[in-house]
Amino acid sequence: MESKNKNDLLQKFSQLEQPLLDEILAQSTIKRLEEGEEALRTGQYIKSTVLLSKGLLKVYREDEEGNEFLMYYLEPGNACALSMMCTARDEQSQIRVKAVDESDIILIPSHLSELWLAKYKSWHNFVIASYRQRFEELLQTLDSIAFKGLDERLIFYLKRHLKVSGKEVKLSHQQIAHELSSSREVISRLLKKLEQTGAVTLHRNYIEVHDLDLV
Amino acid sequence: MESKNKNDLLQKFSQLEQPLLDEILAQSTIKRLEEGEEALRTGQYIKSTVLLSKGLLKVYREDEEGNEFLMYYLEPGNACALSMMCTARDEQSQIRVKAVDESDIILIPSHLSELWLAKYKSWHNFVIASYRQRFEELLQTLDSIAFKGLDERLIFYLKRHLKVSGKEVKLSHQQIAHELSSSREVISRLLKKLEQTGAVTLHRNYIEVHDLDLV
DNA sequence: AGTCTTCTGTGATTTTTGTCACAAACAAGT
DNA sequence: ACTTGTTTGTGACAAAAATCACAGAAGACT
Known part of the structure; x- marks a missing residue:
């Protein structure tokens, strides 16, 4: 992993404890997404937890007829809550993640992610906080669709x-x-x-x- | 805890390992909700994980003007994913949970719930599965509102x-x-x-x- | 400049949904 | 049987949003 990315990581995820950051640096891979490129759906990251270290991702929903709506954006320092949850992706729920700008995502093998939940308090908190935050944003989206x-x-x-x-x-x-x-x-x-x-x-x-x- | 409830618990949550069930039986409290009674929002369960052992709960969203829409139902054997996530309820997101029928909910102090994530594999899986399932249902609701x-x-x-x-x-x-x-x-x-x-x-x-x- | 394509503005019309007004049907209690 | 209150049925109308049909504007490219 290049040192540029190391710095990004340390900056964006400073709430994580140092030993954990070291593990992440050692064990995860980085993938660069070009503008407009799609994460997920290619089937290769589905067993990974996805962190965003650089760029901007948009998470949206798409139905059969090609209609879509925006669920929320992910910024550097955020995790893709879905990727944590949906280890066994069962195709039917069409959630798409697309890079709005050129982005770097950190792929953490999901068995490690799970292991760390117990091992690192800061990881556990981070994961829970991510869920919460995304859920809240999703609810706001929901509100605006349902009520406005x-x-x-x-x-x-x-x-x-x-x-x-x-x-x-x-x-x-x-x-x-x-x-x-x-x-x-x-x-x-x-x-x-x-x-x-x-x-x-x-x-x-x-x-x-x-x-x-x-x- | 009465033996009636013990049986319910064992039946409805049989996917959990025995030592965990024992802990639940020992450490959690049960609350009976009458038909139409509201869980949450009273401020007393916010530090608890909620399991449903009997009855039927409906989870819905309500805005300022009193409009509402159904998010999903919870049946015996389900957990209220929200209660796991929203330890620090910040009022503004108005999610309500109401008993459709007379229901028994199991209140697990959230510090235990957290502890068990590391201690019991089956608990960890259960929690993750709950998140997933609720999220999927929520997305279905979302779809129907957005696209239909x-x-x-x-x-x-x-x-x-x-x-x-x-x-x-x-x-x-x-x-x-x-x-x-x-x-x-x-x-x-x-x-x-x-x-x-x-x-x-x-x-x-x-x-x-x-x-x-x-x- | 001239040609093309994409984007934007606007009127006319239709469909969908919400609102108002009021009647009929049903249930509960006295 | 007679109120009373709630639920359901419907017609007329208003508002929101989708669709159709085109025209003009802004860039992109020769």
Whole structure:
């Protein structure tokens, strides 16, 4: 493992105890994902716990007809809670993980991950905390779908997108519509409304966000 | 602990190893929930892992305005995955657990639950399996909300209800509407359609289900 | 400049869902 | 049998969202 990655690891996962970090460095492999590349689903990581040391991953759901919706984003220092849980992937639940930016993921063989639960308190806490956090985010997504209209869901979507990217959303209306499993025209119209309130400024292929709480 | 409960426990959680069952019997308390009574939210079980030995619990989500939707049901032999995860409940996520029938829940102090993860392989597996299973169910719910129209969601709802109760759904249209966070009239109309296809027969306060796959 | 493609804006229309209003059916109790 | 309250059925209407149909704008490429 190159020293660049070592540094990343130490920085991003500083809450883990030193002996554990040493083990991770020694026993895990790193995989670089190019922008747009898909983790999981290739069948090779399913027996691994996945940590993200660099980049940005998006975790989303896809149904038979190709509709999708965003579950949440993973940032460096996060673990893919699903990868911990779904050792015996039974195909039918289509969760996809895609690299938004070029990313480095750390693959920990799941037997080690399990072993460490007992051996390292900090690992145990980390795993539990990861579950919790993802679950909470998933519930927020769920809420917005179940209780809110598309206008509020769009704002929720933009807000979450901002948290992980900059102040600009570099997506076309089409892409946004797809991630909200809606249609392009509807999103365009809603965005237009947002622009009229001064919350955003629309450009081709990106949206400049000023203040989403104006609405 | 009375011997009646001991038997229930042994039966419902037979996948757990004997020494663990002994510990559970010795160290945990049982609480009986009356029909309609709420677990959690009273603040007293938040430091406990909850197992269900008898009855039926429904886990649902509620927003500020009182809208709700069903996440999943828990049957005897199941654990409340949330209770394992949410040791430090931070109020804002409103998950509610309500007894559908009179139920007995087993409260395990969370420090023991943690300890056992390392000590008992079967406990570890049980906990992981619980997470997985609940997560899967939650995703199914999510799918039906995100991708399906209300008609399909209703069918999904009825199907899941059947799995835990009998072949009859003993609920008013109003209650169903509430659990799908829709309105009574709409549910009534959709049910009427289902009746016309021969999938169900409607009665006052209960729905007789024949075959939901007819649709 | 001119051609292409992709993205965005907008009107018109339809479908789905929610709301309002009110009647009929049913059950419970007196 | 007669209130009373709850549940269900329905028509009319409003709102939200999806779909269709095109036109114009912004880049990309010759």
